[in-house]
Amino acid sequence: MGVPSLSLAVPANTLEQSPASQSITLGEGYFRGLLVQFPRGCEFLVKLACYLSTTFSSKERVLPSESFQETVNYIALDDWVGELPVDLDITKASTFWAEAWNDDVQNTHTIKVIPVILPLADSPRRRGS
Numbered sequence: 001m002g003v004p005s006l007s008l009a010v011p012a013n014t015l016e017q018s019p020a021s022q023s024i025t026l027g028e029g030y031f032r033g034l035l036v037q038f039p040r041g042c043e044f045l046v047k048l049a050c051y052l053s054t055t056f057s058s059k060e061r062v063l064p065s066e067s068f069q070e071t072v073n074y075i076a077l078d079d080w081v082g083e084l085p086v087d088l089d090i091t092k093a094s095t096f097w098a099e100a101w102n103d104d105v106q107n108t109h110t111i112k113v114i115p116v117i118l119p120l121a122d123s124p125r126r127r128g129s
Helices: none
Strands: 006-010 020-026 029-038 046-053 060-063 080-090 094-102 109-118
Touching (some): 006 094, 020 109, 029 046, 029 060, 046 109, 094 109
Antiparallel strands (some): 006 109, 020 094, 029 080, 046 094
């Protein structure tokens, strides 16, 4: 089985109120972070937010992280690839999804998002217990 990932095409003029979105199911594990790629040309015009849901009615934002949620509800980059921290234990199957909107009036941009899931035993909260 391959690594679960999202490749989210975000059309020009996509509004925050009607974002492009895509979801996958994640199994049990330590959700260490997200590998994210904003291709060249996004010019900080494509905004991304990611969520995790363990029940039908729950919705926890995992990107941007809690430390940034008071100031921004998205990340926007250009020509950037890297891992952003999440640090959550997933103890049952959960739905992960990404939402993005695009202030570029001419171009569709595709953002790649790969959850980094390790064995639950690798969680800092479970090591040594």
